[in-house]
Amino acid sequence: MLALSSRDQLQEAHDSLQALKGSEPELFGHFLHVVNLTRQLQFKYQYMGSLIANENPLRFHPKNVEDSVMALYHAEIEKLKAADANHTLRGLLKDHAEGGYAKISLLILGNPPESLVGFSIIK
16 A cells, blocks of 8 residues: 655554553553564555454455464454454544554554655555
8 A cells, every 4th residue: 555644644643552552551462463463474454454444355365375374363353353442443543544554553563653754655
């Protein structure tokens, strides 16, 4: 996905993630776990975000992945979606979706907002 993000947009997303970390540490931890799992499996962050936000993920669906791996991944996504405070996470993703799920994911992984400014193509 091609995304253009300003420093202010990224800082707002970063601040929202930090607020989530403070108010819902368990949800934040599980989201971080899912982002790390997505990265390790080399799936697209857009796929992860689409699944969490109940959007159509077919365009970003991983190719040539064993069914057992997909089942494990989907189980982790479902655990995250079943969390009591999931509406908070979905609201955060919706509020900052224009920058792309990849940039939100990179922020939660510890990248500073200023390193993500401008155009980027991140899957």
